[in-house]
Amino acid sequence: MGCLDHWHPVLLSKKLKRKPVAIRLCGTDVVLFRTRSGQVAALEDICPHRRMRLSLGSVVGERLRCMYHGWTFDCEGAGESPATPKLYACAKQYDILEKHHAIWVKSAGSEAAFPAFEIDGYHNVCNLQHQAQAPLELVVDNFCEIEHTPTTHAFFGYPLERMHEVQVDFQPTERTVRVVNRGPRKRISWFLRAVLGIGRNDQFRDEWTTYFSPVYSEYDHWWQDPQSGAESRVRFRLYIFFVPRDDHETTIFTFAFTKSRYWGPAGGARLLGWLMRRKLDYELRLDVRILDGLADKNPHVEGMKLSRFDKVLGLNRERINRIYRGYGLGTAAGRPNYQVDQVDSHADGATDTQCH
Ligand code: FES
Numbered sequence: 001m002g003c004l005d006h007w008h009p010v011l012l013s014k015k016l017k018r019k020p021v022a023i024r025l026c027g028t029d030v031v032l033f034r035t036r037s038g039q040v041a042a043l044e045d046i047c048p049h050r051r052m053r054l055s056l057g058s059v060v061g062e063r064l065r066c067m068y069h070g071w072t073f074d075c076e077g078a079g080e081s082p083a084t085p086k087l088y089a090c091a092k093q094y095d096i097l098e099k100h101h102a103i104w105v106k107s108a109g110s111e112a113a114f115p116a117f118e119i120d121g122y123h124n125v126c127n128l129q130h131q132a133q134a135p136l137e138l139v140v141d142n143f144c145e146i147e148h149t150p151t152t153h154a155f156f157g158y159p160l161e162r163m164h165e166v167q168v169d170f171q172p173t174e175r176t177v178r179v180v181n182r183g184p185r186k187r188i189s190w191f192l193r194a195v196l197g198i199g200r201n202d203q204f205r206d207e208w209t210t211y212f213s214p215v216y217s218e219y220d221h222w223w224q225d226p227q228s229g230a231e232s233r234v235r236f237r238l239y240i241f242f243v244p245r246d247d248h249e250t251t252i253f254t255f256a257f258t259k260s261r262y263w264g265p266a267g268g269a270r271l272l273g274w275l276m277r278r279k280l281d282y283e284l285r286l287d288v289r290i291l292d293g294l295a296d297k298n299p300h301v302e303g304m305k306l307s308r309f310d311k312v313l314g315l316n317r318e319r320i321n322r323i324y325r326g327y328g329l330g331t332a333a334g335r336p337n338y339q340v341d342q343v344d345s346h347a348d349g350a351t352d353t354q355c356h
Protein backbone atom coordinates (compact mmCIF):
# COMPACT_ATOMS: atom_id res chain seq x y z
CA MET A 1 0.00 0.00 0.00
CA GLY A 2 1.04 3.59 -0.59
CA CYS A 3 0.01 6.71 1.34
CA LEU A 4 -3.02 7.49 -0.82
CA ASP A 5 -4.44 4.01 -0.28
CA HIS A 6 -5.43 4.77 3.34
CA TRP A 7 -8.58 6.63 4.42
CA HIS A 8 -7.53 10.19 5.33
CA PRO A 9 -9.66 13.01 6.71
CA VAL A 10 -9.06 15.87 4.28
CA LEU A 11 -11.63 18.55 5.15
CA LEU A 12 -14.17 19.31 7.86
CA SER A 13 -17.65 18.78 6.37
CA LYS A 14 -18.80 22.30 7.21
CA LYS A 15 -16.13 23.70 4.85
CA LEU A 16 -17.57 21.97 1.77
CA LYS A 17 -20.58 24.00 0.66
CA ARG A 18 -21.63 25.10 -2.82
CA LYS A 19 -18.15 25.78 -4.17
CA PRO A 20 -15.64 23.03 -4.99
CA VAL A 21 -12.64 22.91 -2.65
CA ALA A 22 -9.04 22.13 -3.61
CA ILE A 23 -7.07 19.96 -1.21
CA ARG A 24 -3.65 18.39 -1.43
CA LEU A 25 -3.02 14.86 -0.14
CA CYS A 26 0.38 13.14 -0.24
CA GLY A 27 1.51 15.52 -3.00
CA THR A 28 -1.61 14.95 -5.15
CA ASP A 29 -4.07 17.76 -5.91
CA VAL A 30 -7.68 16.70 -5.45
CA VAL A 31 -10.93 18.63 -5.89
CA LEU A 32 -13.85 17.94 -3.58
CA PHE A 33 -17.37 18.92 -4.49
CA ARG A 34 -20.88 18.48 -3.18
CA THR A 35 -23.67 18.09 -5.74
CA ARG A 36 -27.06 19.75 -5.50
CA SER A 37 -28.57 16.55 -4.05
CA GLY A 38 -25.83 16.49 -1.37
CA GLN A 39 -23.61 13.71 -2.73
CA VAL A 40 -19.88 14.32 -2.19
CA ALA A 41 -17.20 13.46 -4.75
CA ALA A 42 -13.43 13.63 -5.14
CA LEU A 43 -11.59 13.90 -8.48
CA GLU A 44 -8.02 14.65 -9.40
CA ASP A 45 -7.80 18.43 -9.64
CA ILE A 46 -6.88 18.57 -13.31
CA CYS A 47 -9.17 18.62 -16.31
CA PRO A 48 -8.32 15.87 -18.84
CA HIS A 49 -8.98 18.34 -21.70
CA ARG A 50 -6.35 21.08 -21.30
CA ARG A 51 -5.28 20.67 -17.66
CA MET A 52 -7.31 23.41 -16.03
CA ARG A 53 -7.78 23.17 -12.29
CA LEU A 54 -11.24 21.66 -11.82
CA SER A 55 -11.43 23.30 -8.37
CA LEU A 56 -11.79 26.67 -10.14
CA GLY A 57 -14.98 25.42 -11.80
CA SER A 58 -18.50 25.26 -10.41
CA VAL A 59 -21.11 22.71 -9.45
CA VAL A 60 -24.03 22.47 -11.86
CA GLY A 61 -26.71 20.10 -10.62
CA GLU A 62 -25.02 16.73 -10.11
CA ARG A 63 -21.86 17.60 -12.09
CA LEU A 64 -18.70 19.66 -11.78
CA ARG A 65 -18.13 22.08 -14.66
CA CYS A 66 -14.63 23.08 -15.75
CA MET A 67 -14.35 26.86 -16.04
CA TYR A 68 -12.15 26.77 -19.18
CA HIS A 69 -14.32 25.17 -21.91
CA GLY A 70 -17.33 24.00 -19.91
CA TRP A 71 -16.79 20.25 -19.95
CA THR A 72 -18.62 18.61 -17.04
CA PHE A 73 -17.84 15.58 -14.85
CA ASP A 74 -20.06 13.43 -12.67
CA CYS A 75 -19.13 12.00 -9.24
CA GLU A 76 -17.35 9.04 -10.89
CA GLY A 77 -15.33 11.35 -13.13
CA ALA A 78 -17.22 10.57 -16.38
CA GLY A 79 -16.91 13.67 -18.57
CA GLU A 80 -19.02 15.28 -21.27
CA SER A 81 -18.05 18.00 -23.72
CA PRO A 82 -20.90 20.32 -24.81
CA ALA A 83 -19.06 21.05 -28.06
CA THR A 84 -18.19 17.44 -28.91
CA PRO A 85 -20.91 15.23 -27.41
CA LYS A 86 -19.41 11.95 -28.61
CA LEU A 87 -16.04 12.57 -27.02
CA TYR A 88 -15.12 10.30 -24.12
CA ALA A 89 -13.20 11.98 -21.28
CA CYS A 90 -12.57 10.78 -17.78
CA ALA A 91 -11.18 12.52 -14.68
CA LYS A 92 -9.46 10.34 -12.09
CA GLN A 93 -11.81 9.57 -9.22
CA TYR A 94 -11.11 8.85 -5.52
CA ASP A 95 -13.17 6.96 -2.96
CA ILE A 96 -14.88 9.38 -0.61
CA LEU A 97 -16.86 9.17 2.64
CA GLU A 98 -18.46 11.72 4.94
CA LYS A 99 -18.15 10.60 8.55
CA HIS A 100 -17.50 12.15 11.99
CA HIS A 101 -18.25 15.61 10.46
CA ALA A 102 -15.34 15.28 8.02
CA ILE A 103 -14.69 14.31 4.41
CA TRP A 104 -12.43 11.27 4.02
CA VAL A 105 -10.61 10.24 0.83
CA LYS A 106 -8.53 7.32 -0.42
CA SER A 107 -7.48 6.00 -3.81
CA ALA A 108 -10.25 4.20 -5.70
CA GLY A 109 -10.60 0.52 -4.93
CA SER A 110 -7.88 0.20 -2.28
CA GLU A 111 -8.75 -2.22 0.51
CA ALA A 112 -7.79 -0.10 3.53
CA ALA A 113 -10.21 -0.37 6.47
CA PHE A 114 -11.84 2.78 7.81
CA PRO A 115 -10.28 3.80 11.17
CA ALA A 116 -12.36 2.60 14.13
CA PHE A 117 -13.43 5.18 16.74
CA GLU A 118 -14.00 3.61 20.18
CA ILE A 119 -16.37 6.22 21.58
CA ASP A 120 -19.11 4.39 23.48
CA GLY A 121 -20.10 6.64 26.40
CA TYR A 122 -18.16 9.59 24.96
CA HIS A 123 -19.55 12.79 23.45
CA ASN A 124 -18.06 14.73 20.59
CA VAL A 125 -17.12 18.23 21.80
CA CYS A 126 -15.32 19.56 18.74
CA ASN A 127 -13.43 18.75 15.54
CA LEU A 128 -10.46 20.88 14.58
CA GLN A 129 -8.13 21.30 11.61
CA HIS A 130 -4.64 22.82 11.86
CA GLN A 131 -1.79 23.22 9.41
CA ALA A 132 1.85 22.50 10.34
CA GLN A 133 4.75 23.52 8.14
CA ALA A 134 6.67 20.30 8.76
CA PRO A 135 6.85 16.79 7.29
CA LEU A 136 4.72 13.97 8.67
CA GLU A 137 7.41 12.36 10.85
CA LEU A 138 8.33 15.56 12.69
CA VAL A 139 4.68 16.33 13.41
CA VAL A 140 4.11 12.80 14.74
CA ASP A 141 7.26 13.16 16.87
CA ASN A 142 5.81 16.22 18.54
CA PHE A 143 2.50 14.54 19.33
CA CYS A 144 4.06 11.31 20.60
CA GLU A 145 6.27 12.47 23.45
CA ILE A 146 5.49 14.47 26.56
CA GLU A 147 8.88 16.03 27.31
CA HIS A 148 7.73 19.16 25.46
CA THR A 149 4.55 19.58 27.53
CA PRO A 150 6.08 21.63 30.41
CA THR A 151 7.42 24.33 28.10
CA THR A 152 4.98 24.18 25.18
CA HIS A 153 1.60 23.59 26.77
CA ALA A 154 -0.59 25.63 29.03
CA PHE A 155 -2.91 22.94 30.33
CA PHE A 156 -2.06 19.34 29.43
CA GLY A 157 1.19 17.83 30.66
CA TYR A 158 3.75 17.88 33.46
CA PRO A 159 5.72 20.59 35.33
CA LEU A 160 9.32 21.14 34.19
CA GLU A 161 10.83 21.00 37.68
CA ARG A 162 9.33 17.52 38.24
CA MET A 163 9.80 16.00 34.77
CA HIS A 164 12.37 13.56 36.17
CA GLU A 165 9.54 11.94 38.19
CA VAL A 166 7.44 11.22 35.11
CA GLN A 167 7.28 7.56 34.14
CA VAL A 168 7.05 6.53 30.50
CA ASP A 169 6.42 3.05 29.18
CA PHE A 170 6.47 1.91 25.54
CA GLN A 171 4.35 -1.01 24.38
CA PRO A 172 4.90 -1.62 20.66
CA THR A 173 3.14 -4.30 18.63
CA GLU A 174 3.61 -5.28 15.01
CA ARG A 175 1.13 -2.61 13.83
CA THR A 176 0.75 -0.14 16.73
CA VAL A 177 2.80 1.78 19.29
CA ARG A 178 1.32 2.42 22.73
CA VAL A 179 2.87 4.95 25.11
CA VAL A 180 1.82 5.26 28.76
CA ASN A 181 2.83 8.25 30.90
CA ARG A 182 2.09 9.21 34.48
CA GLY A 183 3.46 11.85 36.80
CA PRO A 184 2.76 15.04 38.76
CA ARG A 185 0.29 17.34 37.05
CA LYS A 186 0.83 20.85 35.81
CA ARG A 187 -0.56 23.71 37.88
CA ILE A 188 -4.16 24.31 36.77
CA SER A 189 -6.42 27.24 37.72
CA TRP A 190 -8.92 26.59 40.53
CA PHE A 191 -11.74 27.26 38.06
CA LEU A 192 -10.69 24.52 35.65
CA ARG A 193 -9.90 22.14 38.49
CA ALA A 194 -13.42 22.70 39.82
CA VAL A 195 -15.05 22.27 36.39
CA LEU A 196 -13.12 19.11 35.54
CA GLY A 197 -13.19 17.70 39.06
CA ILE A 198 -9.42 17.44 39.49
CA GLY A 199 -8.25 16.68 43.04
CA ARG A 200 -5.39 18.51 44.76
CA ASN A 201 -3.11 15.43 44.76
CA ASP A 202 -4.10 14.05 41.37
CA GLN A 203 -1.47 12.96 38.88
CA PHE A 204 -1.82 13.57 35.15
CA ARG A 205 -2.41 10.41 33.14
CA ASP A 206 -1.65 10.46 29.47
CA GLU A 207 -1.86 7.33 27.32
CA TRP A 208 -2.10 6.89 23.61
CA THR A 209 -1.90 4.31 20.86
CA THR A 210 -0.61 5.23 17.41
CA TYR A 211 -1.91 3.43 14.33
CA PHE A 212 -0.44 3.57 10.85
CA SER A 213 -3.24 3.02 8.32
CA PRO A 214 -3.52 6.02 8.15
CA VAL A 215 -1.18 7.61 10.73
CA TYR A 216 -3.21 8.65 13.77
CA SER A 217 -3.17 8.43 17.55
CA GLU A 218 -5.96 7.72 20.01
CA TYR A 219 -5.23 9.70 23.21
CA ASP A 220 -6.72 9.34 26.68
CA HIS A 221 -6.15 12.22 29.12
CA TRP A 222 -7.36 12.28 32.70
CA TRP A 223 -6.27 13.04 36.25
CA GLN A 224 -6.15 10.50 39.06
CA ASP A 225 -5.29 10.31 42.76
CA PRO A 226 -2.35 7.84 43.00
CA GLN A 227 -3.41 6.70 46.49
CA SER A 228 -7.18 6.27 46.21
CA GLY A 229 -7.37 5.73 42.45
CA ALA A 230 -10.22 8.31 42.25
CA GLU A 231 -10.44 9.89 38.78
CA SER A 232 -11.32 13.41 37.64
CA ARG A 233 -14.99 14.00 36.79
CA VAL A 234 -14.13 14.50 33.11
CA ARG A 235 -11.77 12.59 30.86
CA PHE A 236 -10.80 13.18 27.26
CA ARG A 237 -10.40 10.94 24.25
CA LEU A 238 -8.83 12.54 21.20
CA TYR A 239 -8.30 11.07 17.77
CA ILE A 240 -5.57 13.04 16.04
CA PHE A 241 -4.84 12.29 12.38
CA PHE A 242 -1.57 13.33 10.75
CA VAL A 243 -2.28 13.91 7.06
CA PRO A 244 0.62 14.86 4.77
CA ARG A 245 -0.23 17.49 2.18
CA ASP A 246 3.19 16.79 0.71
CA ASP A 247 6.74 16.22 1.97
CA HIS A 248 6.83 19.62 3.71
CA GLU A 249 3.41 20.27 5.17
CA THR A 250 1.04 18.24 7.34
CA THR A 251 -2.61 18.79 8.22
CA ILE A 252 -3.64 17.85 11.75
CA PHE A 253 -7.25 16.76 12.25
CA THR A 254 -8.48 16.45 15.83
CA PHE A 255 -11.73 14.71 16.77
CA ALA A 256 -12.30 15.45 20.47
CA PHE A 257 -14.60 13.53 22.81
CA THR A 258 -15.29 13.73 26.54
CA LYS A 259 -16.77 11.36 29.06
CA SER A 260 -18.21 13.10 32.08
CA ARG A 261 -19.70 12.05 35.41
CA TYR A 262 -21.80 15.21 35.63
CA TRP A 263 -25.57 15.05 35.58
CA GLY A 264 -27.55 16.31 32.65
CA PRO A 265 -27.66 15.60 28.92
CA ALA A 266 -24.38 14.05 27.77
CA GLY A 267 -22.79 14.87 31.14
CA GLY A 268 -22.85 18.59 30.39
CA ALA A 269 -20.95 18.02 27.14
CA ARG A 270 -22.61 21.03 25.50
CA LEU A 271 -21.42 23.37 28.22
CA LEU A 272 -18.01 21.72 28.31
CA GLY A 273 -17.84 21.82 24.51
CA TRP A 274 -17.38 25.55 24.24
CA LEU A 275 -14.66 25.58 26.89
CA MET A 276 -12.85 22.53 25.53
CA ARG A 277 -12.92 23.77 21.96
CA ARG A 278 -11.10 26.94 23.05
CA LYS A 279 -8.62 25.06 25.22
CA LEU A 280 -7.82 22.38 22.65
CA ASP A 281 -7.53 24.82 19.78
CA TYR A 282 -5.08 26.87 21.84
CA GLU A 283 -2.99 23.82 22.83
CA LEU A 284 -2.80 22.63 19.21
CA ARG A 285 -1.73 26.07 18.02
CA LEU A 286 1.10 25.91 20.54
CA ASP A 287 2.26 22.62 18.98
CA VAL A 288 2.08 24.14 15.50
CA ARG A 289 4.13 27.14 16.64
CA ILE A 290 6.85 24.81 17.97
CA LEU A 291 6.94 22.89 14.67
CA ASP A 292 7.26 26.16 12.74
CA GLY A 293 10.36 26.95 14.80
CA LEU A 294 12.37 23.82 13.95
CA ALA A 295 15.77 24.75 12.52
CA ASP A 296 16.06 21.57 10.44
CA LYS A 297 13.02 19.87 8.96
CA ASN A 298 14.81 16.78 7.74
CA PRO A 299 12.59 13.93 8.99
CA HIS A 300 15.46 11.53 9.64
CA VAL A 301 16.63 11.00 13.23
CA GLU A 302 20.31 10.60 12.43
CA GLY A 303 22.25 13.32 14.22
CA MET A 304 19.61 14.00 16.90
CA LYS A 305 20.62 13.53 20.54
CA LEU A 306 17.61 11.70 21.91
CA SER A 307 16.25 11.34 25.47
CA ARG A 308 14.43 8.53 27.31
CA PHE A 309 11.11 9.89 25.98
CA ASP A 310 12.25 9.67 22.36
CA LYS A 311 12.40 5.92 21.89
CA VAL A 312 8.99 6.26 20.25
CA LEU A 313 10.49 8.19 17.31
CA GLY A 314 12.16 5.08 15.95
CA LEU A 315 9.20 2.79 16.69
CA ASN A 316 6.87 5.13 14.79
CA ARG A 317 9.20 5.64 11.83
CA GLU A 318 9.62 1.92 11.26
CA ARG A 319 5.81 1.48 11.09
CA ILE A 320 5.27 4.61 9.00
CA ASN A 321 7.68 3.22 6.43
CA ARG A 322 6.40 -0.35 6.50
CA ILE A 323 2.63 0.04 7.00
CA TYR A 324 1.80 3.55 5.80
CA ARG A 325 4.26 4.05 2.96
CA GLY A 326 4.50 0.37 2.07
CA TYR A 327 8.28 0.35 1.79
CA GLY A 328 9.84 -3.10 1.99
CA LEU A 329 12.00 -3.57 5.07
CA GLY A 330 15.08 -4.21 2.99
CA THR A 331 14.76 -1.22 0.68
CA ALA A 332 17.10 1.71 0.89
CA ALA A 333 14.12 3.99 1.39
CA GLY A 334 12.97 2.07 4.44
CA ARG A 335 16.26 1.45 6.20
CA PRO A 336 18.11 4.47 7.52
CA ASN A 337 15.12 6.51 8.60
CA TYR A 338 14.25 4.71 11.84
CA GLN A 339 17.54 3.78 13.43
CA VAL A 340 17.28 5.15 16.98
CA ASP A 341 20.33 3.79 18.74
CA GLN A 342 21.47 6.88 20.62
CA VAL A 343 18.55 7.05 23.07
CA ASP A 344 19.70 7.92 26.59
CA SER A 345 17.64 5.41 28.54
CA HIS A 346 18.54 6.53 32.09
CA ALA A 347 15.15 6.06 33.74
CA ASP A 348 16.17 8.27 36.65
CA GLY A 349 16.64 11.24 34.36
CA ALA A 350 20.44 11.29 34.70
CA THR A 351 22.13 12.99 31.78
CA ASP A 352 24.75 11.69 29.44
CA THR A 353 27.63 14.11 30.02
CA GLN A 354 29.51 13.32 26.82
CA CYS A 355 29.09 15.69 23.92
CA HIS A 356 29.46 13.90 20.59
S1 FES B 1 -9.56 22.52 -19.83
FE1 FES B 1 -11.35 21.82 -18.89
S2 FES B 1 -12.86 22.00 -20.40
FE2 FES B 1 -11.05 22.58 -21.37
Ligand SMILES: [Fe+2]
Pocket residue numbers: 142143148149152153287
Ligand atom coordinates in the same frame (compact mmCIF):
# COMPACT_ATOMS: atom_id res chain seq x y z
FE1 LIG C 1 2.03 18.94 22.22
